[in-house]
Amino acid sequence: MMEWEKQPPQQAEEPSGGGGGGGGGMYVKVMTDEQMEVLRKQIAVYATICEQLVELHKTLTSQNDLSGVRLGNLYCDPLMTSGAHKITGRQRWTPTPMQLQILERIFDQGVGTPSKQKIKDITTELSQHGQISETNVYNWFQNRRARSKRKQHAPQSNNNNNGESEVETEVESSNEKKTNTDESFQPQNILSSNSEDLCFQNPQSSSAVDPRTSKAEP
Amino acid sequence: MMEWEKQPPQQAEEPSGGGGGGGGGMYVKVMTDEQMEVLRKQIAVYATICEQLVELHKTLTSQNDLSGVRLGNLYCDPLMTSGAHKITGRQRWTPTPMQLQILERIFDQGVGTPSKQKIKDITTELSQHGQISETNVYNWFQNRRARSKRKQHAPQSNNNNNGESEVETEVESSNEKKTNTDESFQPQNILSSNSEDLCFQNPQSSSAVDPRTSKAEP
DNA sequence: CTTTTATGAATGAAGG
DNA sequence: CCTTCATTCATAAAAG
Numbered sequence A, B: 001m002m003e004w005e006k007q008p009p010q011q012a013e014e015p016s017g018g019g020g021g022g023g024g025g026m027y028v029k030v031m032t033d034e035q036m037e038v039l040r041k042q043i044a045v046y047a048t049i050c051e052q053l054v055e056l057h058k059t060l061t062s063q064n065d066l067s068g069v070r071l072g073n074l075y076c077d078p079l080m081t082s083g084a085h086k087i088t089g090r091q092r093w094t095p096t097p098m099q100l101q102i103l104e105r106i107f108d109q110g111v112g113t114p115s116k117q118k119i120k121d122i123t124t125e126l127s128q129h130g131q132i133s134e135t136n137v138y139n140w141f142q143n144r145r146a147r148s149k150r151k152q153h154a155p156q157s158n159n160n161n162n163g164e165s166e167v168e169t170e171v172e173s174s175n176e177k178k179t180n181t182d183e184s185f186q187p188q189n190i191l192s193s194n195s196e197d198l199c200f201q202n203p204q205s206s207s208a209v210d211p212r213t214s215k216a217e218p
Numbered sequence C: 001c002t003t004t005t006a007t008g009a010a011t012g013a014a015g016g
Numbered sequence D: 001c002c003t004t005c006a007t008t009c010a011t012a013a014a015a016g
Helices: A031-061 A079-086 A097-108 A116-129 A132-152 B032-065 B097-108 B114-131 B134-153
Strands: none
Touching: A031 A079, A031 B097, A097 A116, A097 A132, B032 B114, B097 B114, B097 B134, B114 B134
């Protein structure tokens, strides 16, 4: 429940403030992490779609002379690895050796049930050795346990292995049914905005149909 | 209890969150209203572009027999070089981008209690964009809410600096030639209305329009 | 610098 | 609803 109260920022002191725009100071409008995440995903999704489409287009154009509908240099730099990244500025926590040591020790103590209260406690302790949040600790234990578990399964390469029959557990969600492939997505209002008033120019594909007028239907 | 459910766009400021940031690359998640608006518009534009691209693609595919080119499942990211050749469909449901958008929108509409009937309704709508079940929707809302709540309480503060006064001037500044990392965030870089740079692209991006480095087949 | 690995984080689903 | 698990994704770190 509410045990997840936010932790106070541990960075008691600014190492050097070299980062510029340090935490304090000129903020006009701030987005929560969640909002940022949503935005990031949103953009990433479109970037992915765009990327895929461009590839498809390239494939197609290589087979046909579609000079009339060229998209030109419509290529997006990998957004997921650089673009959106800059926006969110996500970084992942990296445990310090000391923190890691403590965590490992606690883990070995046989505590298979890291309760939330425990998490808080651990977090407090670890924050002595570096910035950390309860979420980090939580995740760490989750991952640690999962990893341990999986490792037990893996080692099975002794002697003549019985041809482990591939379990065809393919329930295969018909997520990719060829029949409904026409799931043409219609861009919902991303952020409650209307794109009507936006005039966007496409490179060479100015011939692009106006989405509002010709919504096309296969 | 202050349920955070949905975030009114008028959010004034963020409590603690990423204000701090270690000595390293600290991102100032700050945006002015204007910038936010621009960003939103840009995303909307992106949506429009994608829509058009999809239509274009459909037009093209109707003229050619493309083997196995599916547009629906954009998610099958081949980034996985794990060598696993089995393309086993995922067992668990993965929302398509469109479904996700719709879900997010509904969630933002402030409905904290998706009734059963509502679930059915939503499911019906979403099934237009891909396979989905009521259970999926139900779970999604449950998880969504839990997640929001938790993020509210536990602002993730990453980037640990265990005394190392290293100035992580940025994440892998692989190629950030553009100065959008400047303190003044310029959304324009994301989706410039310019014809040339339709997408997020780096000025330095070489002509190598190779999408994600082809993971290729080992 | 590019590729690979290790692992933190995200998320759908199950349990209670 | 809240917690927990399993799987997957992304990225910092390591290897080449």
